[in-house]
Amino acid sequence: xxxxxxxxxxxxKPELIRQYLPSIAAGTVxxxxxxxxxVVTGILLGLVLAVLRTFRILPVNMMLVACxxxxxxxxxxxxxxxxxxxxxxxxxxxPSFAVLWIVLSLVLAAFAEEILWAxxxxxxxxxxxxxxxxxxxxxxxxxxxVLPQAVRLTVPPLTNRTLAITKNTxxxxxxxxxxxxxQATTGQSFSGNATPLMMGAIAYVxxxxxxxxxxxxxxxxxxxxxx
Amino acid sequence: xxxxxxxxxxxxIMARALxxxxxxxxxxxxxxxxxxxxxxxxxxxxxxxxxxxxxxxxWATILAIDFFRAVPPLVLLIFVYSGLPFAGIRLTxxxxxxxxxxxxxxxxxxxxYRAGIESVGRGQWDAARSxxxxxxxxxxxxxxxxxxxxxxxxxISNTVEVVKLTSLASVIALPELxxxxxxxxxxxxxxxxxxxxxxxxxxxxxxxxxxVSRLERRIAS
Amino acid sequence: xxxPILDIRGLRKSFGHVEVLRGIxxxxxxxxxxxxxxxxxxxxxxxxxxxxxxxxxxxxxxLVDGVDLMDRRTNINAMxxxxxxxFQSFNLYPHLSALSNVSLALRKVVKKSRAEAEAxxxxxxxxxxxxxxxxxxxxxxxxxxxxxxxxxxxxxxEPTIMLFDEPTSALDPELVGSVLGxxxxxxxxxxxxxxxxxEMRFARDAADRVIxxxxxLIVEEAxxxxxxxxxxxxxxxxxxxxxxx
Numbered sequence: 001x002x003x004x005x006x007x008x009x010x011x012x013k014p015e016l017i018r019q020y021l022p023s024i025a026a027g028t029v030x031x032x033x034x035x036x037x038x039v040v041t042g043i044l045l046g047l048v049l050a051v052l053r054t055f056r057i058l059p060v061n062m063m064l065v066a067c068x069x070x071x072x073x074x075x076x077x078x079x080x081x082x083x084x085x086x087x088x089x090x091x092x093x094x095p096s097f098a099v100l101w102i103v104l105s106l107v108l109a110a111f112a113e114e115i116l117w118a119x120x121x122x123x124x125x126x127x128x129x130x131x132x133x134x135x136x137x138x139x140x141x142x143x144x145x146v147l148p149q150a151v152r153l154t155v156p157p158l159t160n161r162t163l164a165i166t167k168n169t170x171x172x173x174x175x176x177x178x179x180x181x182x183q184a185t186t187g188q189s190f191s192g193n194a195t196p197l198m199m200g201a202i203a204y205v206x207x208x209x210x211x212x213x214x215x216x217x218x219x220x221x222x223x224x225x226x227x
Numbered sequence: 228x229x230x231x232x233x234x235x236x237x238x239x240i241m242a243r244a245l246x247x248x249x250x251x252x253x254x255x256x257x258x259x260x261x262x263x264x265x266x267x268x269x270x271x272x273x274x275x276x277x278x279x280x281x282x283x284x285x286w287a288t289i290l291a292i293d294f295f296r297a298v299p300p301l302v303l304l305i306f307v308y309s310g311l312p313f314a315g316i317r318l319t320x321x322x323x324x325x326x327x328x329x330x331x332x333x334x335x336x337x338x339x340y341r342a343g344i345e346s347v348g349r350g351q352w353d354a355a356r357s358x359x360x361x362x363x364x365x366x367x368x369x370x371x372x373x374x375x376x377x378x379x380x381x382x383i384s385n386t387v388e389v390v391k392l393t394s395l396a397s398v399i400a401l402p403e404l405x406x407x408x409x410x411x412x413x414x415x416x417x418x419x420x421x422x423x424x425x426x427x428x429x430x431x432x433x434x435x436x437x438x439v440s441r442l443e444r445r446i447a448s
Numbered sequence: 449x450x451x452p453i454l455d456i457r458g459l460r461k462s463f464g465h466v467e468v469l470r471g472i473x474x475x476x477x478x479x480x481x482x483x484x485x486x487x488x489x490x491x492x493x494x495x496x497x498x499x500x501x502x503x504x505x506x507x508x509x510x511l512v513d514g515v516d517l518m519d520r521r522t523n524i525n526a527m528x529x530x531x532x533x534x535f536q537s538f539n540l541y542p543h544l545s546a547l548s549n550v551s552l553a554l555r556k557v558v559k560k561s562r563a564e565a566e567a568x569x570x571x572x573x574x575x576x577x578x579x580x581x582x583x584x585x586x587x588x589x590x591x592x593x594x595x596x597x598x599x600x601x602x603x604x605x606e607p608t609i610m611l612f613d614e615p616t617s618a619l620d621p622e623l624v625g626s627v628l629g630x631x632x633x634x635x636x637x638x639x640x641x642x643x644x645x646x647e648m649r650f651a652r653d654a655a656d657r658v659i660x661x662x663x664x665l666i667v668e669e670a671x672x673x674x675x676x677x678x679x680x681x682x683x684x685x686x687x688x689x690x691x692x693x
Contacts, residue, residue, distance in 0.1 A: 010313045073387070073432035075394035078405055078425050082235075086418035090230045118443055163296075164388075170299035174398060181302050185309075194306075194313040201302055208297035216293070219342075353502055354539035354598075358553035358605060359529035368552055372543045 016195040020187045024199045027183035028207065034101055034179065035166040041105040043162070046112025051142060053117055064113075071110030076168045079103045084175045096175045108165045115158050119150030156218040163211045167204075180204060237419040244411035244420035251407030252427055258393040258403055261321070262328045266389055269329050270336025275366075277341055295334040301395050303327040308399045320401035324393070332389055339381045343374030380442040387435050391428070404428070451514065452477050453609050453640045454499065459508035461494055468494045470664035472508070476609065481641045483651040483672070486661035487687060492644040495661070496611045499642065500524075500531040513608050529557055532602030532610035536617050538594045540586040540601075546573065547582040550601045558605065572604035573597070576630050592623030596630055603634075610634070612643040648691055652676055660684045 049068070053061055071079075084099045094102070123146045131141040173182035184200025277288040295303070308323035318326065347370050355365040375382065397406035408424035452475035459472040468491045476482050484492045497503040499510060501517055501524055510517040512531060517524065541549050547569050554565035573579045576596035586594055595615055602610055612631070616624045628650050635641065635654055645651070651658055652672045659669040660681070668681045676692075679685045 007314065011310075069433060069436050070429065073391075073429050073436045074425055075391035075405070075428060077394050077397070078421065078428060081405070081409060081412075082418060082421050082425065085412060085421070086235055089234045089416070089418060114440065121444065167297075167299035168301075170301040173301070181299070181305065184302075185305060188309065194310040197306055197310045201298055201306055204299060204302055205294060205297045209293060212293045212296050348539075350535060350537050350539035351541065353497075354533075354535060354541070354601075355553075356502060356525075357500055357528055357531070357533035357535075358601065359525045359527075359557040360553055361525050364556045368556060369541050373541070376543060 011194050011198040013193055013195045016187075016191050016193055017199060020183075020191070020196045020199060023183045023187060024180065024196065024203055027178060027180040027200070028203050030097075030172075030177065031169050031179040031203075031207065034097060034104075034169050034172065034177070037101050038104045038108055038166055038169070039162055041101070042108025042165070043112050043158070045105065045109035046116060049109060049113040050116035050120060051147075053113070054120060054142060054146075055138070068110040068113055071107050072114065076104060076107050076165070077171050077174065079107065080171050080175060097172070097177045099175060100169065100172045100177050104165055104168055104171075107168075108162060111161045111165065112158060115154045115161065116150060119154035120146055122153055123149045152222070156215060156222050159211070159215040159218055163208060163215060167208060170204075180207075233417075235418050235422050237417055240411075240415050240417045240419045241423045244408070244415065244423060247407045247411050248404065248420060248423050248427070251402060251404040251424070254402055254407075255390075255393055255404040255427075258321075258324060258396060258401075259390055261325055262332065262393060263386060263389055265325060265329045266332030266336050269333030270338075270340055273333045273337030274340035274344060277337065278344060292334040292337055295330050296338075298331075300327065300331045300392055301398060303331055304395055304399060320396065320399050323399060324396045324401060328389070328392060331392070332385075335385050335388070336382070339378050339385055340374065342381070343378035344370060346377045347373045380439050383435055383442070384439045387432050387439065390432060394428075450478055452511075453480075453513055454642065455509075455511040456495075456499070457509045457511075459495070459498060459510065460506045461491075461498055461503060462506055468664050469498070469505070472664075472666060474659070474666065476640060476642055478640055479638045480656045481635050481643065481654055483655035483658045484642070484644045484661060485646070485648075485651065485658060485687070486667075490661040491664040492661050493613050496533075496613050496642065496644055499611055500528050500533055502533075525557065529553065529605045530608045532605065532607035534595070534598050534602055534610065534612045534615045536614040538586075538591070538598045538618070540594050540598055542586050544585075545582065546578065546584050546586070546589070546597045546600075549586070549597055550604050553601070554604055569600070569604050572600040575603060575633075576600045577626075590623060591619045592626045595619065595627045599627070599630055599634075607639075609640040609642065612641065612645065614644055614646070616645065616647055646691075648676070660687065662687075 049064060053064055080099060080103050083094070083103055084096065087094055127145055127149065128141060131145040136145065169179055170181040172179040173185060176182065180200045180203050184197045187196025187199075188194060273288060273292060277285055277292065279285055279288075304323065304327040307327040308318065308320065311318065351369055351373065352365060355369040360368065393403060394405040396403050397409060400406065404424050404427060405421075408420040411420035412418060454474070454476040456472055456474045459469055460467065461469040472495055474482075484495065486492050494503055498505045499512075501510075505518070508518070512527060515522055515527060517527060541552070544552065547566060550569035550572050551562075551565040554560045554568055555562060558565075560568065570579060570582060573582055576599050578593060578596055578600065581589060581593060581597070586597070589597065599615075615631070616627050619627065624647070628647060631641070631643070631650070632654055643655070655672045657669060658672045658675045660667045660675065660679070660683075662683055668675065668679060668684045670680070675684065676688060679688055
């Protein structure tokens with residue numbers, strides 16, 4: 001057998017592709033579902049926290065910054081294991097997909113808060129002042145004047161960060177969430193062949209390359225408009 | 228409340244787990260020493276390749292960068308560690324981590340460097356070239372020092388991510404910080420060792436996270 | 449009689465479909481100060497940038513001190529050292545002190561030791577009257593001072609000709625004088641200079657020859673006394689009239 005066909009046989013074996021396509025597809029659906037849930041809750045929570053921070057209530061902000069920092073400094077897998085093994089021991093049972101969803105939402109919320117807060121800060125003081133002087137309240141100034149400007153500035157970094165965190169859904173495999181990587185490694189150990197793993201990798205690429213491309217597009221677009 | 232403290236902040240168990248966790252910490256630091264310089268160097272190479280004026284070449288580099296940014300690092304790691312042996316390439320856990328993270332980190336660092344290089348104005352190149360500096364000299368003495376300074380927050384923040392990534396090595400049984408803490412957890416049926424490990428991660432990374440926030444704010448204002 | 453320091457023949461340059469230089473012939477003699485004027489988009493700056501191949505010409509020859517810049521065997525980096533260039537936006541290296549800005553090429557291109565390079569750099573800074581600013585960083589200097597450091601940076605390499613690309617256009621009016629003063633001194637010391645600028649008074653006082661360019665061609669060249677008072681070509685006349693109105 002020549003090298004090429006041996007390569008194909010190791011990573012792209014047709015009958016294994018056929019055999020494992022359904023489970024990889026199911027894993028892909030699971031990954032998409034969890035990723036979607038994480039993006040929605042994570043960014044919303046991050047937005048709420050960033051808005052909360054603009055009220056500048058000292059004890060609240062100190063707590064908030066501390067929590068956000070911890071979420072940014074700890075590896076997500078540490079948090080996943082902490083929650084997954086810790087909660088049942090104190091009598092709280094959470095299904096593993098929910099552990100993944102909650103942990104990664106919190107991590108995304110922390111990063112989103114930080115990015116949005118930087119965006120809010122970048123809006124010049126004059127914008128606040130002119131809005132307040134025309135009778136807008138603090139909250140409506142935020143909603144109508146400041147956030148639209150802040151969001152524009154934060155879209156590219158937020159996109160990239162969201163991508164990086166949703167990719168962490170692969171951590172689900174460690175706690176038995178049947179997402180892509182889990183299906184792929186299971187397939188690999190049953191078939192004794194790297195084809196399922198290759199399929200998993202390809203599934204991720206198909207899933208996330210558009211987001212990478214979107215991030216790249218947004219980066220160049222927003223850079224031009226700033227120049 | 229007591230159950231919570233006992234489960235997560237059991238000082239007794241933490242003290243017993245400490246020696247094991249410390250050996251793990253040593254492995255994590257070793258991993259950082261291997262992985263961070265590799266990523267920094269690989270990233271620089273990637274950034275330079277993505278600036279080559281030959282279009283096909285540049286697109287190929289960008290495609291490769293995007294590919295490795297799209298694949299989750301854990302997938303890459305498991306592929307290198309347990310997928311490649313099927314093709315006859317067998318790596319030790321350390322080597323697998325080094326290879327997988329080199330691919331992943333070079334892409335991320337590469338993007339950071341590239342943004343930095345692009346942030347240096349064309350006039351700097353003109354001035355340097357007009358005094359006779361070669362391309363390499365211009366890069367090394369004029370463009371890169373400015374580029375790196377411009378993207379320093381991103382470089383540090385990416386390095387924080389790289390240190391966090393090393394925890395994934397636990398999945399392929401490399402006995403680093405998280406792996407040894409998890410081992411202690413399974414021996415004691417108590418989560419406190421993982422909290423202890425988390426404490427060490429915080430100790431290493433919190434100062435950097437703070438630093439990044441401050442640097443970013445200074446640049447924004 | 450010695451030959452020209454800079455000898456340009458049949459120079460052409462296009463960007464995409466736009467031909468910016470459409471056949472330029474120009475010779476600059478030793479110690480001559482040649483001034484180039486013309487409306488924006490006439491190709492003045494491109495012409496200057498071709499003289500050290502910051503822009504790659506499409507056709508033509510450029511001889512500097514008898515060396516063909518377009519020849520493959522010519523070491524362009526070695527030649528650039530002898531062709532000083534000063535930019536509109538100064539382009540000082542913001543991460544280096546004034547002294548390091550001036551000494552960098554001396555060390556890396558001319559391969560002088562640090563001590564030697566810094567001594568030469570100090571001399572160059574002295575010539576532009578900024579010896580005491582050697583330790584300052586560009587951000588700590590005024591625009592006029594920055595431009596003088598930029599001149600020192602070119603000067604330190606002992607160029608045989610210096611190219612000035614609108615050296616005062618980015619400066620506040622009150623800072624223009626100091627830069628022109630330095631250029632005037634250079635002229636007195638016998639430097640050969642090719643200057644693109646809108647400083648017509650300076651042209652009238654200091655230039656040996658003024659060249660009017662339009663649409664990528666040299667329309668007219670004459671001594672300043674003649675071109676400013678009695679231009680031959682109608683296009684030159686319109687341009688000068690606009691400027692002096």
